[in-house]
Amino acid sequence: MVTQAPTPPPAGPEIVRKVLLPLSVPALVVGIGSALLYLGISKLADRLQDLVWDTLPDALGIGSYSSLWIIVMLTASGIAVGLVVWKVYGHAGADPAEVGLGGAPIKPGVVPGLLLASTLTLAGGVSLGPENPTIVSAIALTFWLGRMVLPALPGALWVSLATAATFGALFGTPVAAALVISEALASKAAPGLAGGGLWDKLFAPLVAAGAGAMTTQLVDHPSFDMGLPPLTNPGxxxxxxxxxxxxxxxxxxxxxxxxxxxxxxxxxxxxxxxxxxxxxxxxxxxxxxxxxxxxxxxxxxxxxxxxxxxxxxxxxxxxxxxxxxxxxxxxxxxxxxxxxxxxxxxxxxxxxxxxxxxxxxxxxxxxxxxxxxxxxxxxxxxxxxxxxxxxxxxxxxxxxxxxxxxxxxxxxxxxxxxxxxxxxxxxxxxx
Missing domain, CATH: 1.10.3080.10 (Clc chloride channel)
Structure with a gap:
């Protein structure tokens, strides 16, 4: 039996017309959507934090950061998150100890409980950040919606776009996303894009990361500048x-x-x-x-x-x-x-x-x-x-x-x- 040779991946100008340009629009949408998801959860957590750490103790005549209030609030946070993990559909996703910066998509129905538990954790003063649950949620929603709207695109591509977009939003720059994706490329092929050079593989994730970063910059103006005195001439x-x-x-x-x-x-x-x-x-x-x-x-x-x-x-x-x-x-x-x-x-x-x-x-x-x-x-x-x-x-x-x-x-x-x-x-x- 004679088998037909597989179609070679596009190269040169063809990769621009057939692959990179068509990916730009979904990448932009994913970038903006992931940034808005991150910003929404962060703003909600900040409002709740102000309520329970400033408004409420002031109303009760208790010091906001007295030892008693800290102990009460952290214990209350444990009870609140415990109720979400126990009772809400999906139990707030997988064991957070087993969750890294990315991973396979979870069911979209689990996302509300995951975000609720994350918001309560952030507002309650717990020593954890927003990055893991935000990335997991963005991946789940992007994968679900992307597969419905554009089912011809590989599922792994939606995962890479959501991961890159959320990294861009979290750090306010697409550079971190480029580094993460390029590190992944060292061990396996880029998801959803066969052939092409490194920057061909990075193109769509960088569009998503750039859109996410710009959305965050325009809405929230984040900065990682800690105000350290600069070192201009190291010895x-x-x-x-x-x-x-x-x-x-x-x-x-x-x-x-x-x-x-x-x-x-x-x-x-x-x-x-x-x-x-x-x-x-x-x-x-x-x-x-x-x-x-x-x-x-x-x-x-x-x-x-x-x-x-x-x-x-x-x-x-x-x-x-x-x-x-x-x-x-x-x-x-x-x-x-x-x-x-x-x-x-x-x-x-x-x-x-x-x-x-x-x-x-x-x-x-x-x-x-x-x-x-x-x-x-x-x-x-x-x-x-x-x-x-x-x-x-x-x-x-x-x-x-x-x-x-x-x-x-x-x-x-x-x-x-x-x-x-x-x-x-x-x-x-x-x-």
């Missing part, structure tokens, strides 16, 4: 400091990665969300009372405040914040709260770096903070490009980029092959 001492701090921060981050499966198993022995989450909320309340207001919430605003108060806190206080936030992140991710782990990790890295700078005042603050964030994100995510991107954005100094690239190398030797801050379906660490 050998700055390179040495970056190498040492990034490596030490990576080792510090690995502590949580090794402890994660044990903490997860300990909470899951309770077997019921109305036991796991209220207990986790109580522990988070006690940790919040110990660490103070800055160790609550997702951590981005708190990171800016911490960095801009350079010189206010001593090394002991900064070390306490880093440890408390790390333990809080571990507890929140283990007991079932719905949220991402990247934003709290950035706060931990910043506190670690400022602690190092307080101990050795000759270290430039931009070197200390960005190198520590680099090491922390690298240890917990094992995503090199994303780690470099976040550290470079925080440094806000082009002269820092060579230092950060070099600092990532010994840190990578420390973390490669080690556990990351994510579990598989059996509750074991991913490597």
């Amino acid at each position: 050998y001492e700055d390179l040495l400091a970056a190498l040492v701090i990034a490596t030490l921060a990576a080792l510090f981050g690995l502590l949580a990665c090794y402890a994660f499966p044990y903490a997860h198993r300990a909470f899951h022995r309770l077997k019921h969300p109305m036991l796991m989450l209220p207990l986790g909320g109580l522990i988070l309340g006690l940790l919040g009372a110990l660490g103070g207001r800055l160790t609550l919430f997702k951590g981005l605003t708190e990171t800016k405040e911490l960095v801009q108060s350079l010189g206010t806190y001593g090394s002991g206080e900064l070390a306490k914040m880093a440890v408390v936030k790390l333990v809080a992140l571990l507890v929140a991710a283990s007991c079932g709260f719905i949220g991402g782990r990247v934003f709290p990790i950035v706060f931990i890295g910043a506190a670690f770096g400022l602690c190092a700078q307080a101990l050795v005042t000759e270290i430039h603050p931009a070197v200390a903070v960005s190198a520590a964030v680099l090491g922390m994100v690298l240890a917990t995510t094992h995503q090199g490009w994303v780690s470099l991107f976040i550290a470079a954005v925080i440094a806000a100094s082009p002269a820092m980029i060579p230092l950060l690239v070099l600092a990532s190398l010994p840190a990578w030797l420390v973390v490669t092959g080690r556990p990351e801050l994510e579990l598989d379906e059996h509750g074991d660490s991913l490597h």
Whole structure:
């Protein structure tokens, strides 16, 4: 039997006309939609946060961030999220400890419960961010709607567009999305686009990411600029400091990665969300009372405040914040709260770096903070490009980029092959 040879993928000008241009419109729609989803959830969580952390305690004559209110609010958050996980359709999706930055689409009917649990988590002061549930929700809705409207397009393409769009919206720039997608391309073909070069494969995800980033910029004006003093002329001492701090921060981050499966198993022995989450909320309340207001919430605003108060806190206080936030992140991710782990990790890295700078005042603050964030994100995510991107954005100094690239190398030797801050379906660490 003679079989017909497969049709070769389009190349050259044909790929522009037949593939890239037709993908632009759905990519733009996905980018804008994903950004609006992220912004909507963030704004709702902010309003609820203002209500329960400012308006309500003021009305009751209680200090907003008194130890008692922190403990009460975090425990109440555990109860509220526990009820959603227990009673709402879909139980707010998969175990958040097993959810990374992306993945296969979930059923669209699960998305409302997932977003509700995420909103309650964000507003309640839990040490988790919006990135994981937002990306999962965007993927689910994009895949569902995309397959209905344009069923001829591969399902994997919708997943890549939603992932890239949400990364663009979260960070306010398409660069992070380009780095994430290109990292994925190193191990497998780009979803939904056979043939072509790297930028052909990146074209549609970058359109989605750019649309998502611009939508966020126009609506919310986000900024990752922490206000660090710029480093314009780094020297050998700055390179040495970056190498040492990034490596030490990576080792510090690995502590949580090794402890994660044990903490997860300990909470899951309770077997019921109305036991796991209220207990986790109580522990988070006690940790919040110990660490103070800055160790609550997702951590981005708190990171800016911490960095801009350079010189206010001593090394002991900064070390306490880093440890408390790390333990809080571990507890929140283990007991079932719905949220991402990247934003709290950035706060931990910043506190670690400022602690190092307080101990050795000759270290430039931009070197200390960005190198520590680099090491922390690298240890917990094992995503090199994303780690470099976040550290470079925080440094806000082009002269820092060579230092950060070099600092990532010994840190990578420390973390490669080690556990990351994510579990598989059996509750074991991913490597």
